[in-house]
Amino acid sequence: MYWDPWCNGRSLVDLGLPSNRSHCLVRDFICNGRWALPSSFPEHICNVISNVPILDNSGIAWDGSNLPNFQIFSSHFYGNLEQVTWFKYIWHKKFALRFSVYAWMAILGKLKTYDVLLRRHIYTPSECSFCRVHQETHSHLLFECDFSFSVLSSLLPSVSAFLLRPNISQVFEFLDNTLQLHTLEKNFCFLVVCCSTYFIWRERNNRRFSGKWESPNTVTANIKHAIRLKVKRWKNSEHLFHKFPGFV
Numbered sequence: 570m571y572w573d574p575w576c577n578g579r580s581l582v583d584l585g586l587p588s589n590r591s592h593c594l595v596r597d598f599i600c601n602g603r604w605a606l607p608s609s610f611p612e613h614i615c616n617v618i619s620n621v622p623i624l625d626n627s628g629i630a631w632d633g634s635n636l637p638n639f640q641i642f643s644s645h646f647y648g649n650l651e652q653v654t655w656f657k658y659i660w661h662k663k664f665a666l667r668f669s670v671y672a673w674m675a676i677l678g679k680l681k682t683y684d685v686l687l688r689r690h691i692y693t694p695s696e697c698s699f700c701r702v703h704q705e706t707h708s709h710l711l712f713e714c715d716f717s718f719s720v721l722s723s724l725l726p727s728v729s730a731f732l733l734r735p736n737i738s739q740v741f742e743f744l745d746n747t748l749q750l751h752t753l754e755k756n757f758c759f760l761v762v763c764c765s766t767y768f769i770w771r772e773r774n775n776r777r778f779s780g781k782w783e784s785p786n787t788v789t790a791n792i793k794h795a796i797r798l799k800v801k802r803w804k805n806s807e808h809l810f811h812k813f814p815g816f817v
Contacts, residue, residue, distance in 0.1 A: 573595075576617050576618060576621060581618075586611070598618075604619055655738065655741060657745075658676075658759050663757070663760060668760065671766045675737050675766050680707060680770060682707055683695045684705065685707075694777075698776040699714050699716035700716060707736070711736060711737040712736065713735070714734075717769050719785045720765060720789050720792070721762070724792060724793070726815075727743075727744075727747065728740060737766065741762060753809070754812055757809050760799065764792050764796055768788055772788050796816055
């Protein structure tokens, strides 16, 4: 009664009525098909409620739709959030959670790189753990650095078409706009980028905290192995391995 938005899209609490009867239902204030409102209700609220029609038959409607479904509910529930265009790169139908989480954090700039930690007044070595020349940032790490770009271009040779080194968002957009790829093949490429993000970040941490180093070829081989294990369970895996023979 008090909390549901049944009064022209607003709840009684939104209209300013105290919720001291929060256990009550709407039907408790209907008698013989008419509104029976307590005298304690303010006049303006009584007027709003009285204008809500009482139907003879039960019905369900959602913002004018007589056939509500989960998609309608979801769009309204999350309607106040900013829409993003990159969700299909990270959370596509074939995503792998372990890899997508790191790509998601990279897109949002949430990996704990030098520039992010510096804004929190946490001081760490500033140079990139791979090239030891440039300052470590999200865009440099993924994929402006020679190390990370060599890994990515070994996996997806088409990215070599970039005149300047791309960041992760530009790589995703480039693959999405490649007309020669259909949806399944694009999802495969998105998975490769997410998997590369995970293994490059892990290699960065190993170098920085454990003193362990792997070559670009070894990191690339590890990514290919992880992709094969994931994709071989897909329905059209043979087609994908034929399209991308470097993963066979």
